[in-house]
Amino acid sequence: MSDNTGILKRFLKKVFLIDLIQGLTITFPYTFSKTITLRYPDEEKWIPYQRFRGLHTLNKNKEGKELCVGCELCQKACPTQCITVIPGEDKTGKGISDRIGYRWEINLLRCMYCGLCEDACPTEALKLGREYELASYSMLRQIRTKEELLNPQPIPVEIEGGVIVKARLEADDKGIKVVPDLSTQKRWW
Amino acid sequence: MLEVLIIIIKVVVITLVVFTLPLPLTYMERKVAGHIQVRLGPMRVGPHGLLQPFADMVKLFFKEDVVPAKADVWLFKIAPVVGMIPVFAVFATVPFGDKFTIPFINKEITMYIADMNVGILYVLAIAGLSVYGIILGGWASNSKYAMLGGLRSSAQMISYELALSFSCIGVVMVVNSLSLVDIVKSQAGWHWNVFYQPLGFIIFFIGGLAEINRIPFDLPEDEGTLGAGYHAEYSSMRFAFFMLTEYVAMVSMSVLMVVLYFGGWDGPSFIPIPGIIWFVLKVLFLIYVFMWTRFTYPRYRYDQLMNIGWKILLPLSLVNILITGLAVVKW
Numbered sequence: 001m002s003d004n005t006g007i008l009k010r011f012l013k014k015v016f017l018i019d020l021i022q023g024l025t026i027t028f029p030y031t032f033s034k035t036i037t038l039r040y041p042d043e044e045k046w047i048p049y050q051r052f053r054g055l056h057t058l059n060k061n062k063e064g065k066e067l068c069v070g071c072e073l074c075q076k077a078c079p080t081q082c083i084t085v086i087p088g089e090d091k092t093g094k095g096i097s098d099r100i101g102y103r104w105e106i107n108l109l110r111c112m113y114c115g116l117c118e119d120a121c122p123t124e125a126l127k128l129g130r131e132y133e134l135a136s137y138s139m140l141r142q143i144r145t146k147e148e149l150l151n152p153q154p155i156p157v158e159i160e161g162g163v164i165v166k167a168r169l170e171a172d173d174k175g176i177k178v179v180p181d182l183s184t185q186k187r188w189w
Numbered sequence: 190m191l192e193v194l195i196i197i198i199k200v201v202v203i204t205l206v207v208f209t210l211p212l213p214l215t216y217m218e219r220k221v222a223g224h225i226q227v228r229l230g231p232m233r234v235g236p237h238g239l240l241q242p243f244a245d246m247v248k249l250f251f252k253e254d255v256v257p258a259k260a261d262v263w264l265f266k267i268a269p270v271v272g273m274i275p276v277f278a279v280f281a282t283v284p285f286g287d288k289f290t291i292p293f294i295n296k297e298i299t300m301y302i303a304d305m306n307v308g309i310l311y312v313l314a315i316a317g318l319s320v321y322g323i324i325l326g327g328w329a330s331n332s333k334y335a336m337l338g339g340l341r342s343s344a345q346m347i348s349y350e351l352a353l354s355f356s357c358i359g360v361v362m363v364v365n366s367l368s369l370v371d372i373v374k375s376q377a378g379w380h381w382n383v384f385y386q387p388l389g390f391i392i393f394f395i396g397g398l399a400e401i402n403r404i405p406f407d408l409p410e411d412e413g414t415l416g417a418g419y420h421a422e423y424s425s426m427r428f429a430f431f432m433l434t435e436y437v438a439m440v441s442m443s444v445l446m447v448v449l450y451f452g453g454w455d456g457p458s459f460i461p462i463p464g465i466i467w468f469v470l471k472v473l474f475l476i477y478v479f480m481w482t483r484f485t486y487p488r489y490r491y492d493q494l495m496n497i498g499w500k501i502l503l504p505l506s507l508v509n510i511l512i513t514g515l516a517v518v519k520w
């Protein structure tokens with residue numbers, strides 16, 4: 001008996017095109033739902049969360065002194081050996097002690113952004129930041145030195161991230177930059 | 190003299206309008222596709238991508254026009270035009286609205302080129318001819334994919350044209366006339382045929398989808414198995430002609446549906462807008478439904494297509510005629 005009603009049900013479903021109409025009712029609301037397209041790079045940009053592992057930064061403490069003490073632990077910890085640290089003695093008081101990274105260089109072409117260097121750093125000088133637009137026209141550009149990494153990154157650490165902001169595309173012969181406008185933050189979804 | 194002039198003007202206007210329609214329709218199709226798939230669709234060229242169709246047109250103009258080495262050159266070149274002419278010819282009998290009078294010279298002008306007393310037969314016959322373009326194109330390309338596409342389209346055409354025509358007979362029996370103008374006039378005041386012929390309308394809709402090769406029945410250009418089907422070897426403007434044909438065929442099918450089943454220019458009389466606007470709105474809605482179905486359903490398999498055509502639609506359309514006949518005799 002139950003089998004019979006099943007057949008009847010299926011037959012009626014076919015006759016009144018129920019399945020097809022169900023399909024249409026599913027797609028119709030999607031026509032008016034919010035889009036997931038991100039108009040990167042020239043209109044919108046994704047700001048990652050704080051845990052994101054992008055380009056390295058070397059931090060300074062509140063007095064503006066370099067936290068890196070040139071201990072070479074990051075160099076040792078790095079699996080791909082892309083960090084070069086040459087420690088040096090420092091009498092000018094730039095750093096927090098009298099030992100400083102005299103040269104601090106990273107080869108981004110080899111870096112895999114694992115974050116082990118960050119974990120190894122005893123003074124929390126090294127931190128993987130939130131910059132991810134690293135394309136450039138020149139390979140040499142991929143070797144970043146201490147001087148550059150000491151500059152703060154365009155996205156401040158305090159911003160929580162996980163948002164979309166308006167952005168503007170800027171290209172020069174150094175490479176391409178997407179400049180975010182942090183005043184208009186919008187949650188994704 | 191004036192009569193001839195008016196007819197020429199009408200022909201020119203309708204041809205121009207129909208010729209440019211594919212531009213906004215491609216844009217609409219891509220926007221509908223985008224939003225159904227939670228994307229944005231074209232956004233880059235012009236505000237909200239509005240100029241995208243023009244960009245595409247310019248691109249198609251400048252593409253190389255490739256003719257395959259072993260193709261039947263003459264047929265290959267003429268096929269897109271053969272396919273295109275019938276879909277335009279359909280518009281000759283379509284009534285877009287009621288008469289209107291030109292001020293000053295007090296001349297009454299009808300909103301159709303010709304009111305044939307066998308209008309619906311003409312439309313069905315002419316619309317069926319458009320498949321020749323596809324078959325010739327597929328045959329002349331000298332490619333197995335194009336050839337299979339052409340063959341599929343002819344088989345599909347035969348199996349669906351029958352059901353399509355039979356479903357029209359229901360309308361003709363109710364209205365008692367073959368003229369499209371009479372058909373529209375008889376539906377005035379909400380006596381739309383879709384309410385009296387629901388089964389006929391569904392058959393007409395499905396048959397129409399198959400006739401204009403839209404998903405779920407776009408077997409002739411099945412990307413999954415045939416590359417691009419009958420236009421696999423075409424490029425540049427000849428390909429554009431095929432695209433044009435496809436979109437104009439879609440417009441003509443929706444126009445026919447509006448004329449046969451949705452009361453043509455008839456609309457609610459308490460809203461004072463001219464009939465032609467109602468007509469355009471209905472056509473637009475039906476085109477939207479075509480696109481909506483396209484991005485909802487997968488493509489049918491070839492044997493399923495044949496099964497539906499011969500074993501379901503054809504008997505159903507006969508049943509529809511039987512029921513209509515009984516009802517007409519009773520009332």
Ligand code: SF4
Binds near residue numbers: 082106116
């Ligand atoms: S993130 Fe990993 S690979 Fe990159 S520098 Fe640090 S330790 Fe080396």
Ligand code: SF4
Binds near residue numbers: 072
């Ligand atoms: S960044 Fe940290 S781990 Fe690397 S040398 Fe400086 S203090 Fe040591």
